[in-house]
Amino acid sequence: MKMRLLLALMVLALSLSACGNKPQNETHTTAVKADAPKIYQNFCISCHGNQLQGGQGPNIQKVGERLTEEELIKRIQKGGGGMPPFQVALKEDELKALAAWLADMK
Known part of the structure; x- marks a missing residue:
């Protein structure tokens, strides 16, 4: 009887320990998305300006009207047209967050 009670309590404790926990990646990704402007x-900013207005690089204020999120990811990774590649400088989640943020610029 004591063994069953102990086993039931262990199962309950293990079940409750998993409640409400978010995967670490989800928390990190959410934080990175919030940091896309950063x-x-x-x-x-040094090439595209503090208001995305352009300068050395083109105006990207409405880049989401011209390029999809996937196209933005490729452009940021590979560079092109005078833009350097950033695939080494940015982590994958940073790259995706930045591209998603820019894709919303319409």
Whole structure:
């Protein structure tokens, strides 16, 4: 009887320990998405301007009207047209967050 009770308590404890926990990646990805403007500031502002208005690089204020998120990821990774590649400088989640943020610029 004591063994069953102990076993039931262990199962209950294990079940409850998993409740409400978010996967670590989800928390990190959410934080990175919120930091997309900071990523832009650190890597893009010098060429594309503080209002995305352009300068050395083109105006990207409405880049989401011209390029999809996937196209933006490729452009940021590979560079092109005078833009350097950032595939080494940015982590994958940073790259995706930046591209998603820019894709919303319409």
